[in-house]
Amino acid sequence: FTPQEEEQIERFQRYLRIRTAHPDPDYAAAAAFLLAEARSIGLRAVVLEFAPGKPLILLSWPGSNTSLPSLLLNSHIDSVPAEPSRWLHPPFAAVRDAAGRIFARGAQDDKCIAVQYLEALRNLKDSGFTPLRSIHVSLVPDEEIGGADGAAKFSASEQFRELNVGFVLDEGQASPTDEFRVFYADRSPWSLIVRAVGAPGHGSRMYDGGAMENLMDCVEAVAKFRESQFDQVKYGSKANSEVISVNPVYMKAGTPSPTGFVMNMQPSEAEVGFDLRLPPTADIDLLKKRISEEWAPTIKNMTHQLIQKGPTRDNKGRPLATPTDDSNPWWSAFKQAILASGGKLAKPEILSSTTDARFMRQMGIPTLGFSPMANTPILLHDHNEFLKDSVFLRGIKVYEHVIGDLCSLPETSL
Numbered sequence: 001f002t003p004q005e006e007e008q009i010e011r012f013q014r015y016l017r018i019r020t021a022h023p024d025p026d027y028a029a030a031a032a033f034l035l036a037e038a039r040s041i042g043l044r045a046v047v048l049e050f051a052p053g054k055p056l057i058l059l060s061w062p063g064s065n066t067s068l069p070s071l072l073l074n075s076h077i078d079s080v081p082a083e084p085s086r087w088l089h090p091p092f093a094a095v096r097d098a099a100g101r102i103f104a105r106g107a108q109d110d111k112c113i114a115v116q117y118l119e120a121l122r123n124l125k126d127s128g129f130t131p132l133r134s135i136h137v138s139l140v141p142d143e144e145i146g147g148a149d150g151a152a153k154f155s156a157s158e159q160f161r162e163l164n165v166g167f168v169l170d171e172g173q174a175s176p177t178d179e180f181r182v183f184y185a186d187r188s189p190w191s192l193i194v195r196a197v198g199a200p201g202h203g204s205r206m207y208d209g210g211a212m213e214n215l216m217d218c219v220e221a222v223a224k225f226r227e228s229q230f231d232q233v234k235y236g237s238k239a240n241s242e243v244i245s246v247n248p249v250y251m252k253a254g255t256p257s258p259t260g261f262v263m264n265m266q267p268s269e270a271e272v273g274f275d276l277r278l279p280p281t282a283d284i285d286l287l288k289k290r291i292s293e294e295w296a297p298t299i300k301n302m303t304h305q306l307i308q309k310g311p312t313r314d315n316k317g318r319p320l321a322t323p324t325d326d327s328n329p330w331w332s333a334f335k336q337a338i339l340a341s342g343g344k345l346a347k348p349e350i351l352s353s354t355t356d357a358r359f360m361r362q363m364g365i366p367t368l369g370f371s372p373m374a375n376t377p378i379l380l381h382d383h384n385e386f387l388k389d390s391v392f393l394r395g396i397k398v399y400e401h402v403i404g405d406l407c408s409l410p411e412t413s414l
């Protein structure tokens with residue numbers, strides 16, 4: 001690598017060493033790092049704070065025609081926690097091993113793209129490039145916990161409206177093959193909590209209508225539906241992200257005792273929580289009906305609470321999906337830029353999980369999820385998350401093409 005490239009890797013490592021993991025992400029240190037980088041590149045910077053202690057860094061490079069819709073590059077600052085004892089190297093040391101692998105929580109999700117955006121902009125600036133459309137970079141808090149105090153408030157803000165964003169790039173996922181992956185939609189996350197009540201009684205008695213029995217009916221009904229969805233993945237033609245997923249994530253019941261739980265009592269209350277993910281075209285009303293009639297019927301003494309974590313439709317009532325055909329000139333330019341960078345692109349996918357992109361799509365803005373990590377195992381939220389130095393550096397070059405082309409998209413093509 002050149003000395004410049006070594007410096008880019010070092011800056012990546014420095015960002016990775018900031019402890020941005022929940023439940024107590026060091027947003028102040030991350031903000032200081034990002035603002036210093038912006039200064040050294042020559043980007044305009046403002047710090048927005050939609051919730052106390054949760055800065056959102058907004059960087060801008062004004063275009064030569066600031067009246068045209070702009071390009072926004074988004075990356076979240078926060079990370080999920082890590083269990084250091086299960087890692088080969090400490091998760092916030094950003095150790096680079098002999099093979100060039102840089103180990104850190106956030107190496108893939110998604111601190112890589114923040115630094116790659118900035119380094120691509122640095123290279124473009126150094127080459128004398130001038131953008132036609134303005135380029136903005138948003139570095140946002142709290143994506144990993146749902147984005148309520150981050151991208152949700154930002155996308156609904158006056159400051160966001162003033163950016164006149166025409167197109168957004170947000171995080172994607174690693175690709176084990178040499179084709180980059182790109183995501184045109186996320187699944188929508190819902191939380192479902194089901195509570196059952198029933199007659200308590202001696203642990204030895206068999207009787208109908210106990211809370212646990214009622215709740216087990218719920219779990220069985222959910223398991224049956226889950227299988228119907230999962231079977232389509234296993235034997236059918238659907239991808240994981242194209243079906244409705246439902247997974248139990250906690251269960252709560254029993255009478256505590258000093259040594260654990262009382263074993264000879266059947267409890268009068270029981271509760272189970274599910275994580276649900278809905279593809280953009282899922283029939284929402286049908287699912288709600290299924291929940292209240294089949295999974296948690298009140299006649300079986302169950303109540304339920306459904307929490308939709310974010311939008312499922314845009315402001316015009318359309319599913320949250322970005323067109324990936326030539327009807328969308330941003331897509332065509334993106335695809336061309338990837339090819340021009342020497343990259344290959346896989347068929348556009350729905351993302352299995354959820355990102356801040358949904359808030360941008362809700363505003364009706366075309367948004368793609370993309371992280372330039374080819375030939376890389378998918379390690380987000382996993383132990384030993386890493387990114388190879390060479391993959392990181394190639395990503396900078398890819399963004400130079402992508403950003404350069406997107407912000408040059410002529411007025412007439414929109």
Ligand SMILES: CSCC[C@H](NC=O)C(=O)O
Pocket residue numbers: 143144145146147189309353354355
């Ligand atoms: C419930 S919204 C939380 C968003 C989170 N994003 C990344 O993992 C996810 O669980 O997909």
Ligand SMILES: [Zn+2]
Pocket residue numbers: 076109110143171355
């Ligand atoms: Zn992420």
Ligand SMILES: [Zn+2]
Pocket residue numbers: 080109144380381
């Ligand atoms: Zn994540």
